[in-house]
Amino acid sequence: MNQVSLTRTLTLMLILCLAVLAFALPVSAQDETALPIWQAANEIQNQLFEAQQTLLSASSQAQQAIDEIRAAQAIYAANVQPTLASIAPDAETSVSSAFADSLAAAASGDAAAYAFSSSLIWTNLLDASYAAVLNALTAGDQAAASDWLRVREYRQATKYTLVDDPAAQAVARLQAGGGNLDDVIVTVSNDLRATYTFRLRDALSKLGDAVDQDFTTRSASWAGRISGYASILHDDFVAKRGEEESAALTGALSDLETAARQGDLAALGALDEQIGTLLANYQPVELTAEEIDQRAQLLYLFIDLVQVEYTRGVHNGQITIPIEIQEATSFRNQAAALFEELRPSMGASDAEATDQLDAHLDSLKSAIADVDTPEHVQTLSAQALDLAKQALKIEADLTDVTASFTIIDSMLKDLRTAALAGDYAAAERKRLEAYAILDAGIEQRLRGFAPEVAAEVESMFWQGLSDDRPGLAVLLANQASAGEVEAGLDHLNQAMADGQAALNVASSAPEAIVGNAAVIVFREGLEAVLILASLLAGMRTAESLRYRRSLVLGAGLALVGAVITWLVFSSILAALISLGERLEAVVSLVAIAVLLLITNWFFHKTYWVGWMANFHTQKSKILGGAAIVGPSVGLIILGFTSVYREVFETVLFLQSLVLDAGAAVVMEGVVIGLAATAVVGFLTFRLQVRLPYKRMLVFTGILIGAVLVTMVGNTVHVWQVVGWLPITPISGVYLPYWLGRWFGIFATWQGILLQIASAVFVIGSYFWAERLSQSKRKAHAQPPQRDVALNGAVAKSES
């Protein structure tokens, strides 16, 4: 580099560095006057709160409140209004109008009227922000969308749950170049609508509390919030519930405003209920089919448990076991809560049945409160169950154990509470109830899938595993200390968690999945190498050598085809993923078919020989000019087809493993298999080393047989999970859990018999093929064609 160019380079670097530094300077240094929108919004909210406090205090001073509102208005005018006026003018008008209203209320010293209108300022600002986000996204200004999105409310956090922010995450992904605009807009809208619906329902509840406490100003404030949130959701409400319901809601909201401004608490209380009813069927974000199904199964279980508990607790018109009645009440309440969640979906499907179910749930509540006859409660429960199924159009799924686990967990918590309070009799009843639910469905499945865990769960419910680890029955009978009961419960809960995991379809050990994937990839890769080696081996003349590239190119294209095939299969599975375990059940069956095909091809040498002979015939035709296309194109096609068949089988098989353990785990195995194939390929093509191909094929063939047997076991397991195959545990047989995770061996007759059958098939197939081969050899009395067909690659390796 000469002197001039070095100077030029350094100068260029200097300019670049300075430019980078300039961009790195804090934004505040560039623009010191304007507040970020989120900060302006916070300060507006604080000023409005100050004004509210001023008006509410004993020494209420209207002028001070007016000054505080004007301060808020000034912040709004300086930092928010100009931008808002240009991108969401309607929303801006609403905010400005609410400011004017607030000032008028403060001037007249009317704390309630101010409370209503200041709530509207804030909620209108939220509405404006929502509109601004969507406008900015549509206009392609993602940074502006991100800024406006910071002015929002969230669901209420609790100490047990984090509040997620899918809207911000979606916009961030878009800014980073990921995601698609339409999806992001849907995510943002769903998130904000769900949040403001949560806030609206919370405000309705808080209005009820404020009315109960005779808080006029606070009631007006909540009424303003209700109006504001409802306004944000208005368009979606109209779209989902129609003009008629929307008009009714608008009317009620108008009355609410009048009542709030007049301080009419009685009217506010009545309107609070009326609006709650009008919103009952509104759902801001549709539940997915899977979510509806899960809730439906839980709803059925709760409705049924109401009558079970009630029947235990009442005899001859008297409550004999109060805790059973409490439990029946609790199950009814939980059923009612689930019904509220499902109501919009049910109403859309069968409005009449939905209303009847609502009435039945109310009747159940009254029947329990009035200590009605158990027969009447049973009838009501049965009718409610039928109505729920009719409206949801989902049958009760006896194979769904999630709901049972949820309820047992709840009962064990109640057991703990009762035991810690020293009420051992109540704790014992809870234990028996929880065990009854376990015995009704889960235990049978656990005995089939994870007998060790089943035995542990059973023991911990009753006698325990040893003197050091007594079960709950013993602990409660001995009125053990709180610490001992807790230790027993912890042990049982852990066993239950293991049991739930064992019943989960995704139960294979990741290492086993990696191994299976590696075996299949290596096996198919080995075949591809041999086919390619065989085809290339005959092309040694100077003329043929130029065609070798075409053949290799074709094989390379097959690998590209592998990636495309993988993506296509992944997309198909992603589209069908809502089928859940059923999808895995079907795909696993297909994968078994593929494996059977592979083993059959391998053992029946005639297949292999015929296949290879066919390739060689094609090659001869191409090189001899007898093909439709020219030699180069023809050899590309030959290279592609000879390798792609192996690729297709592999990709198809791997999808089943992906559904079991996820793509990341499977890819580990794929990488190992490819690496092993690459080593063989390198040794064969580059170093011309003659490997013991036949032995390698036999060895991998045995491994494939093992994979097949495992696969059959896992597939039977999945079919049993989805209820397509019965579960018949093998009595007295307790197989360790790892056998299931590693080899798909579970102690059910169905699983073991089908695994034995598959092993018999593989071994039988081998002997049958051998027998056929011997017969042919005898008949033709000539050397096996296979060595000839492989044209050197295998035959020479065995020499």
Add this chain to the structure above:
Amino acid sequence: MNRKLALLVLIILIVPMAGAFAQDETTTSVDAIKEYLVEHGGAMLEHVNTIQADAQAYYDLLAAADFDYAAAWDAQADAITELVTDARAEFILAHNDYELIEGIVAGVPSLADFDVWIDAGPTGEEDPEEAHDWTLTLDDGREFVQPGNIFHWLLEPTLWGTIDERTGLRVDFDGNGQDELGDALPDAHYFLGIADAFVTATTELNDAIGAWTPSLEDSFTALVTMIPTMGDYFQEWKNSTFVAGDDPRFVAQSRLVDVKGIATSLDVIYGNVGPQVASQDTTLDEQISAGFADLLTFLDDTRATELEGDRFSAEEADLLGEQAQVKADSLAALVGQGAALLELDLPLE
């Protein structure tokens, strides 16, 4: 010329990198949180030891009088007044120190149970599931299973005489001729038993703090679990004698002091982990920092109004509680986003 130019380029490249490294050192310093805990936990233990010494002296004095409180009061009113007054003052000092760390103790999973034991847990009668599982044993053999937290269910009502069972004698403690809150002598058995338990609990807390290895996960867990509780504390404040309630707890100090202490300790945590959030999203960090500043200002203003002698109406307290909850909800969500950006796996229930 070229050498100078090259040097300039080098300096421009190195200076920001050096700055980045220096910043990285401070941002990962969650150890400062532990130092803060050790400091206030140690100070609290000193006050608790003093309370225990007062309780022992008080017990000895009453035992000498065969637990005849009236006789003891007649004979040694000054000595008794001094001991009880000192114990009350030490209670407030210990409590202030604890409140400055409560946000962290209650939020860090390995320390959280101490908060239930010392300051926040209910009695077994109220909620056996949430109550700390321990037994208070008095010198006369009486035992109380899950008796509630030491500060507010045990010591405070005992020292200020808000629960009759734990009061030895009602006396005109301040000599103003009226029977008011605090005009009571504590039951000596309760006082000593509780003070002994308090020393045990505080010592164990300090040991646990010493054994704790601070981490980013623990810090964020403390933030996201404690921030949402602001509204609950305001509810307790609303129901206390400082507003319009008659709760026997929270009589020594306004619950606002507790809220401020917790918010302060959470602010200390965020001050140490905030730079990590800033490294992912500067604006989010600014929002969270501003949120803490805003919350603390709000609490200071409210407490200042209370100290000025203004008594809030129940409706005003409700408004203030709602405002605190609004700020907490927003802050909790933002901190949750920060944790998500840092890909932290928080052990929430």
